Amino acid sequence: MKALIDYFIPHVNEGICMAFSGGVDSSVLLAAACRAAKAAGSDKPVLAVTFATRLHPQGDTAEAEALARSLGALHRIIEIDEFSDSRILTNPKNRCYLCKSLLFQSLLQAGQEAGYTFFCEGSNVDDTKVYRPGLQAIREAGVHSPLIDCGLTKADIRKFAADAGLSTADKPSTPCMATRLPYDTPFxxxxxxxxxxxxxxxxxxxxxxxxxxxxxxxxxxxxxxxxxxxxxxxxxxxxxxxxxxxxxxxxxxxxxxxxxxxx
Structure with missing residues (x-):
């Protein structure tokens, strides 16, 4: 966790804006960023952005907001209808790339309008070992993945969450509902x-x-x-x-x- 906090400290003055789902990965990320801001004596809180979408359970949004505020972050919810993109609606194999492109352009816009310039999200090392086309969209957007940069796996992250007393330490992963259907099955x-x-x-x-x-x-x-x-x-x-x-x-x-x- 110290390495993760140290990762954020040089970027505190840029204003840290992150995609925040409220899952264990983004919770550890947000906790570390908030601790870094406090350690650096910054008066600019971390901005946590949660996407309310057609493909993510709405109950998760309320939980994410409560957790972000308890950690001392500003929280914003952005409503996005992925199905407005007809390409996503057809559920192609690169749906995750298309969806992440849409989401992270919205993240950049929201953060920049609020004066934030350092953007990040919660993918971990395990995500690099499986099919995750969304990672390409994240990199193209210039969004950082600190958990990957620090070499952290899901097991590491769950341990950090437990040590930090985060309520999400044992929370099961809840990926977007698109993963419940075979590719090319229209949503x-x-x-x-x-x-x-x-x-x-x-x-x-x-x-x-x-x-x-x-x-x-x-x-x-x-x-x-x-x-x-x-x-x-x-x-x-x-x-x-x-x-x-x-x-x-x-x-x-x-x-x-x-x-x-x-x-």
């Missing part, structure tokens, strides 16, 4: 909403990592393998709930939860 907001409701319900049952992937007409449920017995004990209840959400065929993926399995 349907009503379908994405049903998938989100199903995931929230399963988490409320006590499942930690949850993804509902939809391969029409099959709903494929990914959970941690250690939770398979718990799932089977409640499978009738789970099937009924999913069918009430208008999913016809319900399957449990025997490979278990895998981040990026659609790739």
């Amino acid at each position: 349907d907001y009503e379908l994405l909403d049903r998938l989100h409701r199903g995931e929230v319900w399963l988490r409320d049952l006590g499942f930690y990592n949850v993804r509902l992937r939809f391969h029409a007409p099959v709903l494929r449920i990914e959970i941690d393998k250690k939770d398979f017995n718990q799932f089977m004990e409640q499978h009738e209840r789970i099937v009924k709930f999913m069918k009430d959400l208008d999913f016809r065929y319900i399957t449990l993926d025997l490979e278990g939860f895998r981040s990026g399995s659609m790739d």
